[in-house]
Amino acid sequence: MTQYLIRRLLIAIPSLLGISVVLFTVLALAPGDPFEELATNPAIPPEVRANLRASLGLDDPIWQRYFNWLFAMLRGEWGYSFVSRIDVDQLILQRLPVTLVVIGASQIVALAIALPVGVYAATRPYSIFDQIANTLAFIGFSLPTFFTGLLFILFFSVYLEWLPFVYRTDLSETGWRWWWEQLRQSIMPVMVLGLFQGAAWTRFVRSAVLDVIRLDHVTTARAKGLPESRITLRHVVRNALIPVVTLVALQMPIVFGGAIVTEQIFRVPGIGSLLISAILSNDTPVIMAVTFVFACLVIFFNLLADILYGWLDPRISYR
Amino acid sequence: MTEDDLRQMIGRVKRGHLSRRGFVRRLAAFGFTAPMATQLLAIAGAAPAAAQGTSSYRPTRRGGGGQLKILYWQAATLLNPQFAVGTTNQDASRTFYEPLAGWAADGTLHPILAAEIPSVENGSLAEDGRSVTWKLKRGVKWHDGQDFSADDVVFTWEYNRNPAVAAVSSGSYRDINVVKVDDHTVRVEFEKPTPFWADAFVASRGTIIPRHLFRDYAGANSRDAPTNLRPVGTGPYRFVSFAPGDLLRGELNPNYHMDNRPYFDSFEIKGGGDAVSAARAVLQTGDFDYAWNLQVEDEILKRLEAANRGRVNIVEGGNIEFIQLNVTNPHEEVDGERSSIKTTHPAFSDPAVRQAMALLVDKNSIQQFIYGRGGPATANFLNNPPRFRSPNMRSEFSIQKANELLDGAGWMRGRDGIRAKNNVRLRFVFQTSVNAPRQRTQAIIKQAAQRAGIDLELKSVTSSVFFSSDVANPDTYTKFYADMQMYTTTMTQADPQLFMNQYVSWEVANRQNSWQGRNIVRWRNDEYDAAYREAEAELDPVKRAALFIRMNDLICGSNHVIPLISRPLVSASLNNLRPVLSAWDNTTWLLGDWFRET
DSSP: OHHHHHHHHHHHHHHHHHHHHHHHHHHHHSSOOTTHHHHHOTTSOHHHHHHHHHHTTTTSOHHHHHHHHHHHHHTTOOOBOTTTOOBHHHHHHHHHHHHHHHHHHHHHHHHHHHHHHHHHHHHSTTSHHHHHHHHHHHHHHHSOHHHHHHHHIIIIIIISOOSOSSOOSOOOOOHHHHHHHHHHHHHHHHHHHHHHHHHHHHHHHHHHHHHHHTSHHHHHHHHTTOOHHHIIIIIIIHHHHHHHHHHHHHHTHHHHHOOHHHHHHHTOOSHHHHHHHHHHTTOHHHHHHHHHHHHHHHHHHHHHHHHHHHHHOTTOOOO | OOHHHHHHHHHHHHHTSSOHHHHHHHHHHTTOOHHHHHHHHHHTTSSOOSOSSSOOOOOOSSOOOOEEEEEOSSOOOOOOGGGOOSHHHHHHHHTTOOOSEEEOTTSOEEESSBSSOOOTTTTOBOTTSSEEEEEBOSSOBOTTSOBOOHHHHHHHHHHHHOTTTOOTTGGGTTTEEEEEEETTEEEEEESSOOSOOOSTTBGGGOOOOOHHHHGGGSSTTGGGOGGGTSOOOSSSEEEEEEETTTEEEEEEOTTOSSTTOOOOSEEEEEOOSOHHHHHHHHHTSOOSSEEOOOOOOHHHHHHHHTTSSEEEEEEOOSOEEEEEEOSSOTTOOBTTBSSOTTSOOTTTTSHHHHHHHHHTOOHHHIIIIIIGGGOOBOSOSOOOSGGGOOSSOOOOOOHHHHHHHHHHTTOEEOTTSOEEETTEEOEEEEEEESOHHHHHHHHHHHHHHHHTTOEEEEEEEOHHHHTOOOTTOTTOTTTOOSSEEEEEEOOOSSSSTTGGGGGOGGGBOOTTTTTOOSBOSOOOOHHHHHHHHHHHHOOOHHHHHHHHHHHHHHHHHHTSEEEEEEOOEEEEEETTEEOOOOTTSOTTTTGGGOEEOO
């Protein structure tokens, strides 16, 4: 097991390096630089722009910039944002709590919908409940989040005027009022993301459970006279969870990465909106940091999923 | 109407022989608009020069207005006005920092940290145009309690002109000399006579920064100053907190130097999202007081306004959406560059073709069906302030006239219906940036052109590429590797000098200057150059205005530039909010004068 872990971690190093090289090159080759707006402003002499570019090392060859970045990263220096001159780690930390709360909550909502609904629908395939769940799931994941987001805003904010649609990080209320306001402003983004994710997962859980429920060991368990709930939980769900775990684990880095579209619609200051604004202003250090952390998390959660397999199914061994 | 006539009439008004109203009426007969006429009087000294009635501030005590909530669909990322790239950052830093004077909506100066606006009459503006003396307001304090003085103003100049600092406003400070006369007086000295003296220390590029906090960061380490993110200014509101890219908060400054101001106890500027939902948050749900820069289809704004909670503010400025007809040949490469001034355009070198193109642009439909209130059609390149607006230009849409013109010039229709002459076919590449209204405009023009035997190939380039200064990319607007192109050029000051250098021959964009030159259409005209040189040194405001009008007429008359619509600033505010806006300055230029009607 330890050997397996070490081997996996060693394999991760070249893949991370590869990812960083690709990211960096793509960003360097993309048109534009962070001082685009200066170029179109007649009042700013071109020398100022040249000075700024030089001070940020933008005129060095790509490979040199890459190695500068890499060595700084290895020393734990993430660099600073070209645009705001704040350290990138600080920028990310500023955005992290909101992202974790909103996106994390939406993933929990998604799981809370997908697991019970998917399992229940699979234990009674083609029943009325299954049909309705299926239909809703189809609708859920065929509607893109930007559409449901706007729909929610139009209905709950504009028509009913119940919920605010601009997410604020500086709620002035205190005590339970604060919690109430927080709930009111979070509920729409969380639901939009949660329902979308939940719908997709429901379909997945259902089919995974259906696959298992027909197997011999389940029939045996039934023949033994075990109660249905125990069969479902211990013999069916546990086995069906293996593919589900893979899917959920691969989705987990999103909790960090944020949801670009939904964050933009509801003005949630999460990491997704940080990333998109950094991309729009060609703020390379921020883009690199966010995408790189994201890549690390993807690799980490992949590993975690592999380890979870072993716990769920002892037949899987690590060599 | 000549300059002499004008001057005589102004003289009669001054002597009291002609009423000001009579003057305005007489000028109107010559096609001058009323605001233009009054402004002519103002600049000629026959009326008070400083802005009148920029603000009708009514609250009688400081504070008590609750919170002011402003929504920007772009978010501020830093708070040092000298590094503020883009309006969002400028506006955000402007809430704390102030210049000596700002530009009011009518293009006149409004004193802020200055005790008065310099003028020849009060002796602070040198007759020879070589210096201007600013008297500073007394008793102004920085937010940290230190006194504001002439030292801060001199320091701001030193800070900006230092190339190591790389301040974005450095262009306004490089060629001037600033002298401290006493603690509350500074003199700005120019190398040569400078009619436009209100550049340094004025408006968005003129905000004064505190010497005691930036002194140690006035070099290559300028970007590490802690004050860059925790501003200490003289403005009506003090800094509370800032999350880059998200939220800026400020609170009332109890020691503000203007009486009874500000009205609000605190403000917040929330950033992010998109323009349509920002309009919605003000006009439809009323969650916010003010939404900035709503480049949204007018139809949508009208629908949102129907909720009757807020209204749309339209402030006229100098920004203009226009078409350029390339002077050079974009299809021929000379010395490694296309559109080189060594070439001439095969078709657009014929004035008849250019005139026909201008006749084929249906500006009224473009205004009516695409831009609405956000884009009134115009025949001039230089539209505002009104004193610089030419009364001589007319635009017309007539496919028939275009056809006659082309027939007359010998451009005959070929078998495919496209006109040609001497193997030159009227087939043009028309490029612009990707933006729905622009693509619709392109389509309108293409349709009309088709009926006159001109084939337009429409090309749209992503904004980030089109407006980039990437030397390696062939699709940027400054390279202009197309026959025609369309975009908006911005006028950031109430003075047209900088704006009109877009057509002087020494500004031609080419390989040598990495396409940084401002003359993108590559038009060269000796008369224009001479007029521009003259305007640079002309101290008589009336003569100078006449020169700029002449320049406008020359470039528009050449038809190498076809003005389409002017782009006023569009914003939304709640019905009871009284914002003070100006297209010549930042949105927040007079935030201290904003109040809520009760």
